[in-house]
Structures are given as C-alpha cells and as structure tokens.
Amino acid sequence: MSKIIIIDDEPLARSITKEYLQKHPDLELMQECNDGFEGLKAIQEHQPDLIFLDIQMPKITGFEMLELIEQPPSVIFTTAFDEYAIKAFEAHAIDYLLKPFNQERFDKAIAKWKEQKANSTEKATQELLESASQSPSQNQRIVVKNGSKIKIIPVHDVQYLEAADDYVKIHTSEGYFLKNKTMTHFENTLDKLQFVRSHRSYIVNVQQITRIDPYEKDNHIAILRSGVKVPVSRSGYGKLKEVLGL
Amino acid sequence: MSNSPLSITRFRIIFIICWLVMVADHIIVLHFFGLPWQAAIIDGAISNSLLLLACILIMHTLRYYLPRGTQYINIFSICLFLTIIWLVLTKLLLKLALEHYSGYSELLQQSLSIRFSISFLLLGCVTMISILWFNQLEQKEFEERKTDAEKLAKEAELFKLRQQLQPHFLFNSLNSINALIGSRPEEARKMVQQLSDFLRGTIKKEEAQWVTLQEELQYLQLYLDIEKVRFGNRLTTEINIDENNFQLKLPALLLQPIVENAIKFGLYDTTGETLIQLYASKEENNLVIKVTNPYDPETSSPKQGAGFGLKSIQRRLYLLFARTDLLNTDAKENIFTTIVKIPQG
Numbered sequence: 001m002s003k004i005i006i007i008d009d010e011p012l013a014r015s016i017t018k019e020y021l022q023k024h025p026d027l028e029l030m031q032e033c034n035d036g037f038e039g040l041k042a043i044q045e046h047q048p049d050l051i052f053l054d055i056q057m058p059k060i061t062g063f064e065m066l067e068l069i070e071q072p073p074s075v076i077f078t079t080a081f082d083e084y085a086i087k088a089f090e091a092h093a094i095d096y097l098l099k100p101f102n103q104e105r106f107d108k109a110i111a112k113w114k115e116q117k118a119n120s121t122e123k124a125t126q127e128l129l130e131s132a133s134q135s136p137s138q139n140q141r142i143v144v145k146n147g148s149k150i151k152i153i154p155v156h157d158v159q160y161l162e163a164a165d166d167y168v169k170i171h172t173s174e175g176y177f178l179k180n181k182t183m184t185h186f187e188n189t190l191d192k193l194q195f196v197r198s199h200r201s202y203i204v205n206v207q208q209i210t211r212i213d214p215y216e217k218d219n220h221i222a223i224l225r226s227g228v229k230v231p232v233s234r235s236g237y238g239k240l241k242e243v244l245g246l
Numbered sequence: 247m248s249n250s251p252l253s254i255t256r257f258r259i260i261f262i263i264c265w266l267v268m269v270a271d272h273i274i275v276l277h278f279f280g281l282p283w284q285a286a287i288i289d290g291a292i293s294n295s296l297l298l299l300a301c302i303l304i305m306h307t308l309r310y311y312l313p314r315g316t317q318y319i320n321i322f323s324i325c326l327f328l329t330i331i332w333l334v335l336t337k338l339l340l341k342l343a344l345e346h347y348s349g350y351s352e353l354l355q356q357s358l359s360i361r362f363s364i365s366f367l368l369l370g371c372v373t374m375i376s377i378l379w380f381n382q383l384e385q386k387e388f389e390e391r392k393t394d395a396e397k398l399a400k401e402a403e404l405f406k407l408r409q410q411l412q413p414h415f416l417f418n419s420l421n422s423i424n425a426l427i428g429s430r431p432e433e434a435r436k437m438v439q440q441l442s443d444f445l446r447g448t449i450k451k452e453e454a455q456w457v458t459l460q461e462e463l464q465y466l467q468l469y470l471d472i473e474k475v476r477f478g479n480r481l482t483t484e485i486n487i488d489e490n491n492f493q494l495k496l497p498a499l500l501l502q503p504i505v506e507n508a509i510k511f512g513l514y515d516t517t518g519e520t521l522i523q524l525y526a527s528k529e530e531n532n533l534v535i536k537v538t539n540p541y542d543p544e545t546s547s548p549k550q551g552a553g554f555g556l557k558s559i560q561r562r563l564y565l566l567f568a569r570t571d572l573l574n575t576d577a578k579e580n581i582f583t584t585i586v587k588i589p590q591g
Binding site for chain 1: 423428517
C-alpha cells in the first residue's frame, strides 16, 4: 500500500484526481489539501510516497512548498498552464499531468512512477526546483520555514544574505531566516541588478547600501541603511561599482 | 506627386495679378525713362513673359527635386544660371524687336544690370516660396502616414489586449468540466454552456465598441459563474450597483479583466474565503467602477500589487482615452481597491 496526498486549490480538480485514483486499489489517499500550508502539514504527518501537486496555489506555489521539505516525496505535478514550469519538467524527466487529463494519461503517470520508485528521484526533484525557481514569477520573494511557521519574504525586504555552513542566512529588518540553499543558488536566481555578490560569503541588496568605505588594504565595506556593515572583497567592489554605475 | 502651388485657384490668381502688376510697373518705369508707350509695352511684355516661363520652369523642377541640407547651393546655381539665360534671350529678342527706336540700344545696355538683379531676386523669391510650399506639403504627407501607421498599430494592440485569453482560466475550466461529467453531468452541461457564451463574448465584440454597464455586467456574470464552480465556497462576489447606473457606457470587455485581476489577486494572496466587491457610480460625468479584493500586506508589497495584471488595463485605457490617470489603486487594511474612471462621451 502506497500513501497518496492531493494538493490543489480547486475542489473539482481534486475530485477528478481522486476519481482516477479509484482504479488503483494499491494506492491509498490519505488527505486532500487546499493549499501549500495544508500540504506541508499533511506531508509531515502522513509521510506519503507520492503527492499530486498543483503549482499555482494561494500564498505559496507548489514549488515553494517543496523547497520547504527536507526530503520531498515523489511528485506528479498537475497543472493547467505555466510555460516555465513545463520547461522545467521536460528538462528533468519528472512526470506532470496537463489539465485536463484523462484516466489513461493518469494511469501512465502512475506506471512511470512505480517504475522509477526503485531509483531515487530525489535528485531530479532538487534539480527541477533549482530550474523552476528561475522563472520570473518566483524570484520576487523567498519562502522560508521559521520553526513551524512559514514566512514569505518579499525580496525588497532582504537586506543581505550571508553564508552559514549548509545554509544561507537571509537578513531582514525582522531578523534573519535560514534557508537550506547555496549562495550560488541565490546569486543565480535573484535579480542581478538588485543583488550583488559582494564577497564570497555575502550577497547584498544594493538598494539598502548607503555608502561604501575603504577597509584595510584591498578591501571595502558596505554600510547599509540599518547600519550593518557588509564586507566587500576586491572583485565584489568591482561588481558593485558596475551595478551602481560608478 | 505633390501638387504645385499653382494648382490652387487662389494662388494662381494671386500669381497672375502679381505678374500683371510687374508688367505695368515695368512699362511705366521705362516710359518714365523716355521710351515711347508702344516700345515700353513691347519691352515689358517680352521680358516679363520670358521671366514668367523661367518661374514656371523652376517651380516645376522643385516639384520633383526638393533640395536637402547642403544642396541649397545647387538651387542658388540654378537660379543664377536661369537668370543669365533669361537675360541673354531677352536681350536678343528686345534688340530684334525694338532696335529701330532711337536711343533704345543705349538704354537697354545701361539697364542690363538692373534687369538682371531684379529678375534674379524675383526668381529667388519664387524658388524660396516653392521650396517652403513643397516642404510643408511633404511634411504633411509624412504626418498623415505617421498618423495612419499609429492608428493601425493602436488598433492591433487594442485587439491583442482585448483578445488576451487566459489559457490558465480556460484549461482549468475544462478540467472542472471534466470532473463534473462523471459526478454531476447536468452541471457539466451548464458549465459548457457558460464557458461557450463567455468565449463567444470575447470574440464577437468590435473594438472601440461602447456597451452599457448592464450588458457588461451580464457578460461578467458568465465569468463569475464559471469561477464559482472552479473555486467553490472560497469565492464570494457582491455586486452593489444602482439600477439607475445600468445605462452608463464603457468600452466593451473592460470590466471583466479588472474583476478577473481582483479575483486572482484575492484568491492567490490569501488562503481563506475571498470576497470580491464591485461598485459603480456616476461622478462628474465619469462612470467610476470600484473593485475590492482581500490581500496580505505582509507578503505583497503595494508596488507589486499595483502591477498585478493591471498593466494591460492601464495600457488599454491609455490607448482609448490618451490619459494615464483613469486607473488607480488603493491598499488599506487587507483590502485592495482598484478604481477605474470612464469618461462618459
């Protein structure tokens, strides 16, 4: 018996998936969820083997929800239209169902999942999330988990990012939040005209900088509106000058 | 090809009168210098007829060849050259016709320089006027072409903005119908009907067509019914419009995208129930439409909110009315309000 969760904000969309599931007695539907928050809770509670996940949902997208899970289950995406997402799916060979889909197509997706279940699909999911996060609709905010709460940070609220072992510390006026990503990930996905990698361990929001002072021999230091000082390396100083048009 | 100034009767009359005045002046001056009336008249007629030919020639040339930038030196040379030819020809003809008058040869010889300068000045004036005329004509044609091109582009753009069918909406609606077919076939049938009527509405309306608020509300209702099937209890709408305002006019297919935007914003920015309210009133000869939706101020900045899908509406209003102040937004205490003003013609 495999455990299943359906996450979709449209009740009829969930009901059709549920209907198609009835043909598969070996799959047990644990819960239906309205949005990513419910989905996250249900996944932690039931530890499903497979989830059906919509992308455009209230507050957080399906991708953002997956990013918050340490070890995401297998995913079959169900979506109507999203050119970036579809490109990402095709690149990473994860199955997706384009709405509306029929029983036959649904059965095929299940068969493919069963076949792949033996191999780990986790890496593919990670890569998918990496490329999906570059779509323009997703680089306007960062979703993090803060204890049991989910925090959505609009990027303009971010002051700077700091490397911290396997995590990145996202500093905002409300304090910092941790996200299990690399600095390179943020360097690639955030708007390059607003966020500059000023140092190996720092990415700074240029809109927050009030001035840049020399510091020790080759280095500089950026002083933010909040008074925080962010190190700027020699190459980082070059990048900053370029973006600020100095 | 552009028309010469002489193609307009008014200018032709002015031109002829000027010429006659010149002839008369010429004759009187010569008579004043002691030439008998008969000789003066022959002299005046010959010189001025030839000058008239030169003028027409230069006007005609400029009609096909308009100098640009530095080519004005060419025009100067042509004027000079034409004046010299005119002088040589005039001198030749006058000598043949009037040599027998005593003292005429001397008078002719002495007046050559005056005749030359006056003709050169006149030809120059005619040239300048022609250049100005043809330039202005060209400018006008250019403007007309530009306006035509802009109009075409505007129509195409309006068409595109209006036709922007939301694939997301369409596919999700089809998916809902798909789900209803198995469980509630009657409802599925109804939704197919609504979706068809809605799609037909987007296709059939002519651009720049004005419709009454009542018609637009009927069309909106189709859309709202479909969305309510899709989102179930999460979506509630409230239309607060006085019947007196039903006959106010607005461009076709403007209201629905505004409401669609509010619904999307509300549904995707909050997790609970979403109430969309619609108001319409008449204020200072404007139809004012207000649409409200809930939003979460913590996650959507006002900047992002204003840009949320309203750009194409803003653009359409600009193309229709050439004004940028018709669309406004307001965000207060979890309620986002979109306000659109439509001037009543």
